[in-house]
Amino acid sequence: MGWVIKIDTGKCTGDGNCKDACPSDVYEIKDKVAVVVNGDECLGCESCVSACEVGAIEVNEE
Numbered sequence: 001m002g003w004v005i006k007i008d009t010g011k012c013t014g015d016g017n018c019k020d021a022c023p024s025d026v027y028e029i030k031d032k033v034a035v036v037v038n039g040d041e042c043l044g045c046e047s048c049v050s051a052c053e054v055g056a057i058e059v060n061e062e
Contacts, residue, residue: 001061001062002040002042002061002062003039003042003043003044003059003060003061003062004039004059004060004061004062005026005036005039005042005048005057005058005059006057006058006059006060007033007034007035007036007056007057008055008056008057008058009033009056011054011055011056012033012034012052012054012056013032013053013054013056014029014031014032014033014034015053016029016034017051017052017053018034018048018051018052018057019034020051021047021048021050021051022047022048023043023045023047024038024041024042024043025037025038025041026038026039026041026042026048027048034056034057042059044059044061046059
């Protein structure tokens with residue numbers, strides 16, 4: 001079982017809240033937008049979803 005992370009780059013503000021909230025270092029901020037760099041490490045905890053104030057992140061079971 002794995003997780004699929006979708007980021008709405010039109011909504012993302014690049015504030016880094018998702019990066020800070022993620023216990024698995026899944027995200028990096030590049031060009032003021034969150035980018036998934038270690039998607040295989042995602043635990044599916046959705047802490048990033050809760051931390052994203054603009055609702056730009058979606059985590060779904062693969």
